[in-house]
Amino acid sequence: MPADHNQHLIAEVLRQQALLQARLDDEQYNLNLLAKRLWAQQESEKAKLSRELHDGVGQLLTGLTRRLQSLSSNQPEFQELAQLSQMALSDVRQLSRLMSPTILDDLGLVPAIKWLCRNLFEHEDCQYECQFDCTLELPKDISILIFRIAQEALVNIIKHAQASKTKILLSSHHQTIRLDIIDNGLGFEHEKVEKGVGLMSMQDRAQAFNAQLTIYAKANKGSRITLTVAI
The missing domain is CATH 3.90.20 (Hemagglutinin Ectodomain; Chain B)
Structure with a gap:
């Protein structure tokens, strides 16, 4: 018993x-x-x-x-x-x-990110490189999510990183799309990552779509932001 x-x-x-x-x-x-x-x-x-x-x-x-x-x-x-x-x-x-950006609706995510980079880096002393390997048809809300994450990350780089090089990578595999934004700037201390309004906004957006956002940064060694979204 x-x-x-x-x-x-x-x-x-x-x-x-x-x-x-x-x-x-x-x-x-x-x-x-x-x-x-x-x-x-x-x-x-x-x-x-x-x-x-x-x-x-x-x-x-x-x-x-x-x-x-x-x-x-x-x-x-x-x-x-x-x-x-x-x-x-x-x-x-x-x-x-x-x-x-109407280009996001008219032409899609890849042209929109190219346009974003041209506009943001036009008068900046920072070289940028874009690599795209994305074949998925994306829902509008996912395209907006990725575009806004990229926009916030690039604006942060321009404002704070003092980087000379920035790389933007967009790729897809099966039903997953991944965005990587890498710079060689000042970086920042990891414990301060969640204190910025911009970074918090990025994390909140990613969480709403069950996306994974990882931020790696080290003082004087640049930073890497990776967004992974399942479609």
């Missing part, structure tokens, strides 16, 4: 554990769905703001630039103002495109 009783207790404990695990899995699934909706809403807001910048502020700056250019032909003192207005217009257009 004691043996039977112990077996019954063990079976009950295992049953309770299975129920608890099932509840935890359901909660995690629901949290991921909520996170995906929040990221989708954020992308929608970015697209709306991008259109407002392009159609509102951009149009006003276009009109102002043309007017100043017209005036500068007869009044040289307006030439500098015209140049400043043109620079502001270029910045607004660039910000609008980065907030909601």
Whole structure:
């Protein structure tokens, strides 16, 4: 009887554990769905703001630039103002495109990452190399996830790493896609990885899609960010 009783207790404990695990899995699934909706809403807001910048502020700056250019032909003192207005217009257009890159929808992920690299590194003293070996047809939300992770990582490199070389690798194998971004910059201390808003945003995005994000960095030895997503 004691043996039977112990077996019954063990079976009950295992049953309770299975129920608890099932509840935890359901909660995690629901949290991921909520996170995906929040990221989708954020992308929608970015697209709306991008259109407002392009159609509102951009149009006003276009009109102002043309007017100043017209005036500068007869009044040289307006030439500098015209140049400043043109620079502001270029910045607004660039910000609008980065907030909601239509190339991602029009041409796909690989051309979008190439475009992103050209724009971000255009005026930077940092060489970059892109290697693409991705043959998968990607859902829109996965393409946005990978693009935003790449964008955040590259912006961090430009702002903080002081790197002279950056490599962007995108590959696929069976139903898995992998993004690697490697730089030879300053790196950072591992214990500080989770303190930055940008890195936290990347980790939150990856978690919402059950993707694996690993960050390896060492002071003065560069960094490597790897995102792996199952399609």
